[in-house]
Amino acid sequence: xxxATWNVNSIRQREGHVQRWLQRCEPDVLFLQExxxxxxxxxxxxxxxxxxxxxxxxxxxxxxVAVLTRxxxxxIHRALPGLPEDDAQARYxxxxxxxxxxxxxxxxxxxxxxxxxxxxxLAWMDCLxxxxxxxxxxxxxxxxxxxxxxCPTDDDFAxxxxxxxxxxxxxxxxQRFRSLIWSGLTDAVRAIHPHGAQYTFWDYQAGAWxxxxxxxxxxxxxxxxxxxxxxxxxxxxxxxAQAQPSDHVPVMIELS
DNA sequence: ATGCCGGGTCCTACCCGA
Numbered sequence: 001x002x003x004a005t006w007n008v009n010s011i012r013q014r015e016g017h018v019q020r021w022l023q024r025c026e027p028d029v030l031f032l033q034e035x036x037x038x039x040x041x042x043x044x045x046x047x048x049x050x051x052x053x054x055x056x057x058x059x060x061x062x063x064x065v066a067v068l069t070r071x072x073x074x075x076i077h078r079a080l081p082g083l084p085e086d087d088a089q090a091r092y093x094x095x096x097x098x099x100x101x102x103x104x105x106x107x108x109x110x111x112x113x114x115x116x117x118x119x120x121x122l123a124w125m126d127c128l129x130x131x132x133x134x135x136x137x138x139x140x141x142x143x144x145x146x147x148x149x150x151c152p153t154d155d156d157f158a159x160x161x162x163x164x165x166x167x168x169x170x171x172x173x174x175q176r177f178r179s180l181i182w183s184g185l186t187d188a189v190r191a192i193h194p195h196g197a198q199y200t201f202w203d204y205q206a207g208a209w210x211x212x213x214x215x216x217x218x219x220x221x222x223x224x225x226x227x228x229x230x231x232x233x234x235x236x237x238x239x240x241a242q243a244q245p246s247d248h249v250p251v252m253i254e255l256s
Numbered sequence: 257a258t259g260c261c262g263g264g265t266c267c268t269a270c271c272c273g274a
Contacts, residue, residue: 009273010263034273036264061264062272109274111258149274161274163258168274203274204261215274247262247274 001255002027005104005145005218006239007201007248011035011066014246015043021239022050027252028070029097031104033147035064042066059090065104065146066093073097080105082127091124100226101135105146110167118167121149125176129183132221136184142223144185147248149217150177152187155196156216161208168217186227188220188253189234200235201248209240220253229255 004027008014011032022030030052035042039058047054047068056066057078067073073095080092091106105128110121128144135142150173151157162169181187189198199214208214222230232254239249 013263034263109272111274112272166274201274204263205258206260208261217274244262 001098002252003029003031003102003143003145003220003255004250004252005031005033005147005220006250007033007106007147007218007246009034009036009246009248011042011064012037013244015046017239017242017244017246019046019050021236021250022047022052022068025236025250025252029102030068030250031093031102031145032066032068033064033104033106033248035066036061037064055093055095057090057093059088063090063106065090065106067095067102067104069095069097071097073102076101080124080127081131083124100141100143103131103142103144103146105144105148107147107149109149110170110173118170118172121167122172122176125173129176129179132180132185133183136223140223141226142185143220143226143253144180145220145251145253147217148177148219150174151215151217152177152190152219156198158197158199158213158215161203161213161215168215180221184224185221186224186230188222188227188230189216189251191227191230192233198235199237200251202240204247218248218251220251222253226255231256
């Protein structure tokens with residue numbers, strides 16, 4: 001079973017990239033972030049032609065998430081439970097398939113709009129922690145994957161790539177990421193590759209890719225029984241070298 | 257040293273990302 005996540009930075013700009021990656025890597029499930037289009041504009045037919053069923057949670061201009069799967073699935077939530085009813089940001093999708101709950105997230109960056117923007121990030125993370133705990137208590141196999149916008153440790157960004165007060169590395173962001181881990185979830189990439197750089201993002205600016213000034217901010221977290229089935233997990237760096245790439249690369253995990 | 261790139265949209269100067 002292959003489950004992947006990819007922040008594509010506009011699906012309209014990356015429709016063909018995703019199509020080719022599906023054909024090359026053949027994931028069973030792919031979560032997308034930053035589709036940057038309304039739900040009706042998601043190019044579902046392109047991926048249906050490859051045998052995938054899709055569900056998009058879109059929004060004009062910003063954010064937007066989607067999921068593509070080869071097996072039938074049930075949509076459980078199109079927004080993170082616990083957020084205010086009037087929160088219209090498209091950042092969460094939760095499905096059930098093959099006896100598992102799978103969640104795709106685009107977690108707020110937290111660097112915009114000053115402390116108010118950072119507070120929104122933290123409130124969003126608090127809701128995610130509560131949702132994870134509720135699902136873990138039910139003992140259902142669970143995957144939470146996507147763009148977390150958190151570098152969990154200092155091994156997760158190139159020296160000099162971020163300032164110490166960046167929202168991706170601030171204590172409050174990391175404390176909440178650790179809460180997810182302490183609630184019983186396993187960081188899949190670090191389970192397979194405990195040390196060293198496993199970057200998933202390189203800025204378009206200042207030659208960040210050529211200089212390997214990357215960040216590890218796209219993650220997959222697994223409940224205990226799924227962690228026991230984990231045998232591979234890694235970012236796919238090849239995609240960053242393609243023409244007109246996203247600034248993020250796919251991260252894929254494989255379960256026996 | 258955040259706005260160097262690259263998306264988006266009120267179509268074009270400005271907002272946003274990490």
